[in-house]
Amino acid sequence: LLAAKDKTQECEKIMKDALTRIEQPAAKRELGLLLAGFYNRWNEQEKRYQFLNSLILDLPDDILVQRGLLRCEKVIKDSDRAQQLVNKIKSIEGDEGWQWRYEQARIWFAQGNFKNRYPQIISLLKENLLANPNDQTSRMLFAAAYERAGELQLAISTYREAYNRSPQDLRIIVPTIAALYKANESDRADEILQRAAGEKLFHPELKKWELQSYLRRGKLGSASDILEDLLTDDPNNLTVLLSLARIKMWQNKFAEAGELLGKLKIQDPNSLQVAVAQVELNVRQGKSDEAIQICDEIINKLNNASAYILRARTYAMLKQTDKAIEDFEHATTTEPNSVEAWVARSDFYRSVGRLDEAIADIQQALSMASDNVRNQKRAISLYLASSNPDRVQQGKTILDKALTANPEDGELRLYKARSLLAEGTAPAIENAVRILQKITEDHPKISQAWVLLGELS
Template sequence: VAHRELGLLLAESYTRRGQRDNVYQLLNSLVKKLPNDIPIKRRLLRCKQVFKNLEKTQQLVNDIKSLEGENGWQWRYEQARIWFVQDNFKNRYPQIISLLKENLLANPNDQASRTLLAAAYERAGQLRLAVSTYREALNRSPQDLRIIVPTVAALYKAKEYDHADEILRRAANEKLFHPELKKLELQSHLRRGESRSASDILENLLTNDPNNRSVCLSLALLKIRQNRFTEAGELLSKLKIQEPN
């Protein structure tokens, strides 16, 4: 257990520093040293590099299933997640839904499976089911940003703007922060024609990430709409300096 915990802490440290290759190499090494450790295998399945070898990816899930047993929930979740991100999602969709519902039947508090179930509904175009499932997840974990962000995004897709804005206001009052949440808040202000509030958000985003060309361009365009041409020109000049060609 100590070896695992130390390894996972080191992996998290690499992740924070953006050293993804080091994370992947470390976890590959740990999987070989600790072949019966499910948390290490699950953490390895979070690495994008592992999906370059689908046979290896599937083998990790099979290993978890062997260790956990047929009735285990972790292999079901990981299998559903792997199928969810693959190109053959449409063919696997019924199996994904079945696996996640089995998890929720066994444990109604399984928020990871509930959120993935909502995302699967959303990807399949079943927006009404997606929204209702996200809502149930949010009711159970009202401050969880991993649930708040996709819930608001789905509500916008469903054109349920009032409910989405209510969630955003509550998150702001509770001082919950996530970059994606700020982008959704930006959409809300733009939809309501609140250009000053939208401008403030873009300026804060640009302060935190000065080299973000997309944010810089969006802010410049908004300044033009506000007839603030001098400020817009400065932003466009900054973009030109960053990429002269």
């Protein structure tokens, strides 16, 4: 009751006093873990760690207290201490125990050597699930390990099994939906989302996804209703206000959008996001002078690459190509190490058909962030479309590197299939067909894969 009323000090004192009087180990453990949970809720992590450290001296053979300590970030960062605790749990419950296996897998998952430990993590969790198919905790870590290793379809299959066993558990629903959206399986994600909404299950992430689902399907009114409900609870939430302003704009409710954006500008006069929205609002209303004036103001205030990119894109929307080029040049010279600036100019050059310049700029961006998969895809698309064989080969090299790091990425696999089809040999075409068939199985919403298969049949 005291904790619910945020009377943390009184709550802590009463519980600590009670712990000094309690002698029965089970009761001491139950109350101690409750206090540790309160420390976690109050975000007093050092107190939590110190308290559990003292509690373990009183209850040295209590597995739940050992596991509680393994939830402390300080312990996870100390690999030796974490391993000692796992070994202690194993010594208490024996080789066939499930708790030490789960905790061993969990600390390996959390620490920096995941890639090397991945096969052992999978092996330990499989043992747990073979011994107890109802072990949802191990199943969820199993799915998360698959996901982290890039085995997205195996992860989804495991999440789905967990969800089918516990369809109302938010700890399972949220990561399951996240994985489905990550795999571009939005229909299946929306299905779970709608079921959760029908059962009145609440989680902030579910609201966010419900909003995105409405936006994706063009249901702007429903999306607007969600945002207005959120504002009832938090009327000064800048992110929600900005999202609502954009939706009002897309609904052509320009006056309401302008009012919301005006309120946002008062709260944060230097916000680039607000300026971007105001520019879009003015362009939509045909007020080009006002749009450029906003860009000028933000450049005077910030004088950085992002500000120049905003004005460059605005000039591009207004078909003033020369002025757009001038501002993109300002962006790259103002911040020559800004990946954003080089990518923005590359996108612009591509949009106006100047592919050589687009390639040069995306190459510059990749030289600064070679593992960025979105920019790798930009580069691959540009290189493979080139009539220069050397550039096509460069594109294939980047594609192979990107696929090695992201083997289940449907878009990258589609690029690979197109590249093989362009070779025109029978083995290459046969390989392309296999890739396209796999894409249609794993990513059925990638329509281009179906189209290509249809053309080849």
